[in-house]
């Protein structure tokens with residue numbers, strides 16, 4: 001399905017089968033000489049068919065269409081192997097672009113899942129050892145991509161729009177949004193979504209992903225924005241209101257976790273199992289492996305945030321991270 005949202009700017013719906021995100025919103029901007037396509041869909045036949053059909057309907061050649069990828073998740077970059085050509089530019093933040101190519105060379109996302117299944121306590125808790133079932137790995141793009149690396153403040157001009165690149169770390173370390181100050185549009189990727197809250201997960205305990213995310217929310221809330229074009233679900237007209245709701249969601253999640261963690265040690269998986277999830281599965285045991293991996297990573301991000309704030313104590317025992325309430 002294609003919808004013209006603004007002059008020369010189209011939303012293309014790419015289905016994401018068997019995934020709670022349902023669809024990816026890819027955006028296409030028609031320019032005089034060059035066009036821009038933002039985010040792609042999974043490396044999956046059904047995604048490629050939807051994208052190819054949309055490009056045909058729009059009468060688009062990829063030879064004069066450049067790509068901007070908001071972040072490395074495979075629902076955003078999966079089809080890059082089909083869409084990049086010798087004559088187009090693929091823009092992405094340096095940090096996430098490096099991860100995509102490192103994954104192509106050395107399967108870093110698979111290794112990350114192997115480690116995460118272990119140190120989150122998912123395996124000890126009975127989750128099958130299937131790291132390849134996680135979506136970033138399962139639907140990853142193929143082929144080494146020649147990225148043009150973007151940084152804070154870089155510009156992309158297309159179709160009468162003048163976009164500024166905004167680094168918005170949190171959902172991924174290199175997540176990037178595009179802001180158009182004249183039209184007051186924000187292309188938000190997975191940084192801000194309506195109805196659902198972006199997954200803030202931590203896979204390696206080398207950063208405070210939740211703190212980064214909350215700071216990136218403040219950063220975009222300060223902008224003058226009339227319309228947000230997110231990568232999933234419906235368009236957002238009240239950015240500040242939505243940012244406030246998402247911040248409240250994390251406050252509640254932290255309260256939820258502080259009510260779960262007690263004086264007995266618990267792994268991230270054991271905490272995730274008891275947390276409230278806005279998913280259609282009735283029990284933790286019904287969660288597909290992909291969802292369990294992401295849920296444990298989300299628990300880990302919140303627990304690590306609380307560890308760094310001094311409210312939760314962390315220990316590493318036989319390769320599993322355990323958490324307990326700090327006693328005063």
Ligand SMILES: [Zn+2]
Pocket residue numbers: 071073171190
């Ligand atoms: Zn994402």
